[in-house]
Amino acid sequence: MMSEMAKAGRQDWMDGARAMLPLLPGAVPFGMIAGVVASNAGLDALAGIGQSIVVFAGAAQLASTQLIADAAPVFVVILTGLVINLRFAMYSAALAGHLSALPRWRRWLAAYLMTDQSYALSVLRYTARPQMSLAAKFAFYMGGAIPMWTVWLAATAAGYFLGNRIPASWSLDFFVPLSFLALIVPSIADRANAAAALTGGAAAVIAWSLPFNLGLFLAALAGIAAGYAVEKLTPKQGEDA
Amino acid sequence: MDNQTIWLAIIVIGIGTFVLRASFIELGGRFALPSPVTQALRFLPAAVLSAIILPALLRGEAGGLYYGLDNPRLIAGAAAALVAWKTKSVLATLAAGMSVLWAMQALL
Numbered sequence: 001m002m003s004e005m006a007k008a009g010r011q012d013w014m015d016g017a018r019a020m021l022p023l024l025p026g027a028v029p030f031g032m033i034a035g036v037v038a039s040n041a042g043l044d045a046l047a048g049i050g051q052s053i054v055v056f057a058g059a060a061q062l063a064s065t066q067l068i069a070d071a072a073p074v075f076v077v078i079l080t081g082l083v084i085n086l087r088f089a090m091y092s093a094a095l096a097g098h099l100s101a102l103p104r105w106r107r108w109l110a111a112y113l114m115t116d117q118s119y120a121l122s123v124l125r126y127t128a129r130p131q132m133s134l135a136a137k138f139a140f141y142m143g144g145a146i147p148m149w150t151v152w153l154a155a156t157a158a159g160y161f162l163g164n165r166i167p168a169s170w171s172l173d174f175f176v177p178l179s180f181l182a183l184i185v186p187s188i189a190d191r192a193n194a195a196a197a198l199t200g201g202a203a204a205v206i207a208w209s210l211p212f213n214l215g216l217f218l219a220a221l222a223g224i225a226a227g228y229a230v231e232k233l234t235p236k237q238g239e240d241a
Numbered sequence: 242m243d244n245q246t247i248w249l250a251i252i253v254i255g256i257g258t259f260v261l262r263a264s265f266i267e268l269g270g271r272f273a274l275p276s277p278v279t280q281a282l283r284f285l286p287a288a289v290l291s292a293i294i295l296p297a298l299l300r301g302e303a304g305g306l307y308y309g310l311d312n313p314r315l316i317a318g319a320a321a322a323l324v325a326w327k328t329k330s331v332l333a334t335l336a337a338g339m340s341v342l343w344a345m346q347a348l349l
Binding site (some may be wrong): 026029030033043044047050051054055056057059060063064066068071074077078081082083084085086087088089090091092093095096099100107108110111112114170171174175176177178179180181182183184185186187188192193194196197198199200201202203204205208215216219220221222223224226227228231 | 242249250252253262263265266269279281283288293297314321332338342
């Protein structure tokens with residue numbers, strides 16, 4: 001009985017790792033850039049690589065490191081990182097029904113390792129297989145999440161030591177807006193998201209001279225409002241307008 | 242920013258991010274996000290990231306915003322956006338953006 005349970009766990013662990021495998025190479029350039037930017041911003045090795053352990057969230061790390069390099073006030077750095085990570089609350093809500101019954105340290109481990117990728121793969125799998133046991137769900141989640149954590153940490157460390165050898169004249173800080181472009185442009189699949197992106201960008205430019213990077217937060221709100229409005233005003237197919 | 246302040250930022254972002262990740266899992270699935278909040282959060286990545294991208298592309302060599310077409314970051318960013326849209330490839334986007342930036346910086 002026990003060995004059969006362990007076997008089922010091993011199989012789910014492998015399935016989780018196999019599902020994550022194709023997504024791992026995509027994390028490498030982002031991790032390396034997070035490391036390069038951290039070293040160029042003047043963070044020491046402990047902080048530059050340590051933030052990948054403490055924060056473990058790519059977009060937030062990139063944005064907050066860039067703000068540190070721009071000498072923004074510390075509360076702006078913190079607020080920006082947290083606003084970018086608000087989406088995790090949404091993932092947490094989606095995963096709650098599946099993972100809430102785990103013992104506390106397993107819940108906390110799963111929460112700590114949550115990424116866009118681990119959330120998406122797990123919810124897909126749990127929905128496709130409603131019969132999965134709690135142990136199997138945890139094994140599948142961890143099977144994907146641990147390789148992602150390892151790759152992220154290794155890529156940040158590699159980027160940090162590489163970035164230390166590259167002079168500032170190479171403008172490697174430009175990798176930050178470029179990696180955000182690579183993230184966001186392909187994901188703008190509908191009019192509402194396009195409106196959110198265009199409004200957010202335009203508002204940020206208009207409000208650029210406001211103190212404390214307040215423009216960033218106003219722009220985020222304006223972008224969300226625009227996306228929301230466009231979605232409400234666009235009639236959906238198969239639905240009355 | 243001194244090392245202590247940097248660590249303060251990293252630790253507060255780290256704790257806050259863990260709280261966000263754990264939030265609804267810890268509440269035991271008893272509560273759900275109201276649907277207007279979920280809908281609004283759907284637009285957050287596009288709104289925030291482009292609010293970071295656009296001013297970064299318009300940054301002039303002197304520090305302020307510079308709208309001229311001879312701004313290397315603006316042209317390089319436009320090229321990268323086009324490549325991102327056409328290829329959906331992260332590496333192609335990064336390569337296009339950096340090559341255009343370096344080429345323009347070398348030429349201007």
